[in-house]
Amino acid sequence: MNGVRLDHWIVDAPLTGVCVERGGRYAAFAGGDGCVRIADLREREPSLSVRSLTRGAVLALAPDCRERGFLCGADDGAVYRVHAADGPQELARLARSWPDRLASHPCGLRAIPDGARVRLLDAGGHEVAELGGHPSTVAGLAFDGSGRRLAVSHYNGASLWRLNGRRGEPQRLHRRGSHLDLSWSRDERFVVTATQEKTLHAWDLVSGQDASLGPCINKVKSIGWSADGAWLLASGADTVSGWPFLDGRLPSPAPRMLGRYSEHLVARVCANPRLALAAAGYNDGGLELVSLTARPRRQSLAAPQGSPVADLAWSPDGNCLLGGDSDGRVFAYRFDSDMLARLASAD
Amino acid sequence: MAQTIPVTVLTGFLGSGKTTLLNRILTENHGQRIAVIENEFGEIGVDQDLVINADEEVFEMNNGCICCTVRGDLIRILGNLIKRRDKFDRILVETTGMADPGPVAQTFFVDDDTRESFDLDGVVTLVDAKHAELHLDDSEEAMAQIAFADVLLINKIDLVDAEEVDALERRLRSMNAMARIERVRMADAPMEQVLDVGGFDLRRALDLKPGFLEPEYPFEWGGVLQLDSKATFRLRNGPDPAMSAVLEPIHAATPEALKETAERIFTRFSAPADILQPGAAFPPGETLRTLVLTGADRYDFTLAVDRPGLYALFTEHQPEEFEAGFFDAAGAKMDLAAEHVFNPEHTHDDTVRSIALELDGALDGAALNAWLSRLLQTHGPDIFRMKGILAIEGEDRRFVFQGVHMLFDGQPGDPWGDRPRSSRLVFIGRNLDEAALEQGLRACLAA
Numbered sequence: 001m002n003g004v005r006l007d008h009w010i011v012d013a014p015l016t017g018v019c020v021e022r023g024g025r026y027a028a029f030a031g032g033d034g035c036v037r038i039a040d041l042r043e044r045e046p047s048l049s050v051r052s053l054t055r056g057a058v059l060a061l062a063p064d065c066r067e068r069g070f071l072c073g074a075d076d077g078a079v080y081r082v083h084a085a086d087g088p089q090e091l092a093r094l095a096r097s098w099p100d101r102l103a104s105h106p107c108g109l110r111a112i113p114d115g116a117r118v119r120l121l122d123a124g125g126h127e128v129a130e131l132g133g134h135p136s137t138v139a140g141l142a143f144d145g146s147g148r149r150l151a152v153s154h155y156n157g158a159s160l161w162r163l164n165g166r167r168g169e170p171q172r173l174h175r176r177g178s179h180l181d182l183s184w185s186r187d188e189r190f191v192v193t194a195t196q197e198k199t200l201h202a203w204d205l206v207s208g209q210d211a212s213l214g215p216c217i218n219k220v221k222s223i224g225w226s227a228d229g230a231w232l233l234a235s236g237a238d239t240v241s242g243w244p245f246l247d248g249r250l251p252s253p254a255p256r257m258l259g260r261y262s263e264h265l266v267a268r269v270c271a272n273p274r275l276a277l278a279a280a281g282y283n284d285g286g287l288e289l290v291s292l293t294a295r296p297r298r299q300s301l302a303a304p305q306g307s308p309v310a311d312l313a314w315s316p317d318g319n320c321l322l323g324g325d326s327d328g329r330v331f332a333y334r335f336d337s338d339m340l341a342r343l344a345s346a347d
Numbered sequence: 348m349a350q351t352i353p354v355t356v357l358t359g360f361l362g363s364g365k366t367t368l369l370n371r372i373l374t375e376n377h378g379q380r381i382a383v384i385e386n387e388f389g390e391i392g393v394d395q396d397l398v399i400n401a402d403e404e405v406f407e408m409n410n411g412c413i414c415c416t417v418r419g420d421l422i423r424i425l426g427n428l429i430k431r432r433d434k435f436d437r438i439l440v441e442t443t444g445m446a447d448p449g450p451v452a453q454t455f456f457v458d459d460d461t462r463e464s465f466d467l468d469g470v471v472t473l474v475d476a477k478h479a480e481l482h483l484d485d486s487e488e489a490m491a492q493i494a495f496a497d498v499l500l501i502n503k504i505d506l507v508d509a510e511e512v513d514a515l516e517r518r519l520r521s522m523n524a525m526a527r528i529e530r531v532r533m534a535d536a537p538m539e540q541v542l543d544v545g546g547f548d549l550r551r552a553l554d555l556k557p558g559f560l561e562p563e564y565p566f567e568w569g570g571v572l573q574l575d576s577k578a579t580f581r582l583r584n585g586p587d588p589a590m591s592a593v594l595e596p597i598h599a600a601t602p603e604a605l606k607e608t609a610e611r612i613f614t615r616f617s618a619p620a621d622i623l624q625p626g627a628a629f630p631p632g633e634t635l636r637t638l639v640l641t642g643a644d645r646y647d648f649t650l651a652v653d654r655p656g657l658y659a660l661f662t663e664h665q666p667e668e669f670e671a672g673f674f675d676a677a678g679a680k681m682d683l684a685a686e687h688v689f690n691p692e693h694t695h696d697d698t699v700r701s702i703a704l705e706l707d708g709a710l711d712g713a714a715l716n717a718w719l720s721r722l723l724q725t726h727g728p729d730i731f732r733m734k735g736i737l738a739i740e741g742e743d744r745r746f747v748f749q750g751v752h753m754l755f756d757g758q759p760g761d762p763w764g765d766r767p768r769s770s771r772l773v774f775i776g777r778n779l780d781e782a783a784l785e786q787g788l789r790a791c792l793a794a
Binding site: 013016031032033059075096097136139156178195218219 | 399402407408410433459460
């Protein structure tokens with residue numbers, strides 16, 4: 001394939017998370033061996049710089065609020081800030097829960113779940129608030145685009161916390177069942193959760209309506225929004241599932257199947273932040289790009305290696321795709337922006 | 348595909364010895380790496396293994412099934428454990444004393460990711476020999492813990508009489524006919540009794556051999572006396588104004604001989620009885636005697652035998668309930684040469700019990716499906732466990748299934764070959780109507 005450079009590594013531990021820091025220069029791979037490995041995407045032939053955090057697994061990885069930093073949750077309860085140029089710095093240590101989701105916002109906030117509570121830390125690492133009263137252990141965490149609200153998913157729905165001004169009680173979004181991953185639409189009008197029961201649940205914060213989307217074949221492990229905000233994308237079926245939020249209304253439950261059907265289920269989907277395309281990783285390790293156009297096109301990137309794609313992430317400029325599988329094969333694709341743009345405007 | 352990791356669930360009321368058993372398993376030299384998922388009150392201190400605290404968070408599924416509750420925290424903990432490079436060989440889940448094991452078991456039925464990487468091996472319930480009766484009388488959760496168990500460990504048997512343990516074991520057996528029951532002292536159960544039980548394994552469901560209780564006796568007591576000519580059987584007022592009894596020659600003065608004789612004579616208790624007024628002679632023989640025990644404060648009956656020897660007396664109630672005694676011709680108190688307490692017919696009316704159905708011939712697949720789904724819809728919340736081997740018309744292989752409440756799992760097993768087709772099902776449930784179940788299954792017989 002022209003217009004792309006691939007670097008790949010074998011790290012001998014299941015990939016547990018991948019992301020690119022807010023500056024777009026460094027990528028981090030979290031592993032089931034307790035290490036975080038950092039690659040400098042500006043280097044022509046990047047190598048992985050290894051930071052060991054715990055004997056067990058790194059359970060969560062997210063970009064930190066400031067550039068060149070990452071947030072990492074270890075299975076000994078410690079939460080670290082790992083900086084591209086420094087050693088790990090412990091931000092918190094949870095006594096009896098696992099930090100398996102983490103979130104930050106460039107305004108200088110970090111959210112760390114601690115059982116049924118969420119601790120909010122500022123950029124200096126000081127705890128500024130504790131958000132409690134959730135009906136169960138916190139599952140999903142997401143700041144809205146402006147950093148004014150934090151959405152938290154848990155049993156029987158989600159809670160939206162207002163972070164500036166008078167905080168008070170959160171807005172409760174109710175729906176029975178266990179709500180796992182959580183995402184804001186790009187216009188902050190919709191909040192969507194992935195549920196234990198292989199569905200998604202979407203709340204329209206303007207109209208107050210909500211809707212169940214799906215079900216999918218499998219539990220949805222990753223959700224995201226297309227660059228233009230028009231499509232909600234999800235894993236869990238034998239092709240990328242998409243729901244149009246085109247006219248600001250809740251879509252009907254059945255998804256549009258984007259691209260061709262595959263024998264294997266989509267394990268991860270990750271929308272490109274700039275262009276109308278998404279990366280899809282399959283349960284057999286296959287990887288491809290799908291254009292989110294009227295007639296979706298697929299561009300295969302990697303042949304199946306047998307084990308499921310564990311995570312995927314785009315760099316903020318949309319030119320690098322990072323990922324890996326549960327057997328420890330990790331990769332970085334660096335694309336020519338022309339090549340991606342051609343695929344994204346294929347028809 | 349990587350091998351699945353077995354998960355064992357330990358349940359039992361507070362003080363039943365769960366922590367002792369856990370520590371025993373963890374410190375035994377077995378060379379396995381074990382992760383323990385403890386309840387929030389747990390406090391074991393074994394540091395070479397991973398101990399994780401769980402909050403036992405249960406949620407209700409949205410599928411309209413009221414009994415389908417799931418441990419979301421367990422899904423999450425297991426999901427995080429499987430991400431590690433160095434995997435564990437085994438997981439132990441300890442529940443709090445008051446926990447219903449249902450949600451833990453159901454978690455393994457409803458979550459695909461959990462099923463893919465883990466196998467629910469078995470539910471092990473510790474039962475405190477001293478306090479179990481009390482817990483069983485007033486706790487739904489204690490009942491559920493017994494009903495769900497694959498292994499029941501009666502612990503602390505050194506603190507109570509053997510008879511009490513016998514009685515408890517019978518009660519547990521009547522509730523759960525599928526579990527293996529073991530007696531232990533300091534939760535000192537060998538690992539192989541507790542681990543690799545295969546309680547939810549369909550392949551092992553094929554050796555379905557429920558241990559139903561032996562027939563219960565219509566008498567509570569039997570005793571052996573050396574009778575030379577005459578002796579007096581003296582009773583006082585007791586819980587009943589009359590009591591049935593049988594006197595019968597016996598060859599030896601041992602409990603074993605008493606049990607043998609009991610098997611031979613117990614049908615006599617359903618025959619018409621000869622009424623004996625106080626003061627009457629009570630000879631040995633085929634006839635059941637009913638002793639009248641009312642209207643006075645002392646009742647004497649003369650045990651009269653033609654030939655001297657050992658005789659067994661079987662009584663409907665225990666003699667001590669009537670302050671009974673035996674006296675020889677000279678009026679001296681006689682000792683019993685042997686005695687045995689037989690299991691009374693009505694000990695407890697537990698609402699939880701096991702029901703086994705057996706039916707020869709092949710079943711109509713569609714009819715069976717309809718019957719089972721209707722049964723689970725209406726009685727799912729009351730059915731704790733079920734297992735079965737089914738003969739389905741037109742199928743060459745035995746169909747095996749097992750389930751929990753409304754959820755079940757089934758697949759074709761080995762071929763029938765030349766064996767006659769027959770189906771066996773076992774239900775452990777609350778307020779189940781055996782006759783209705785039997786009728787329902789019978790209606791599924793293929794034409």
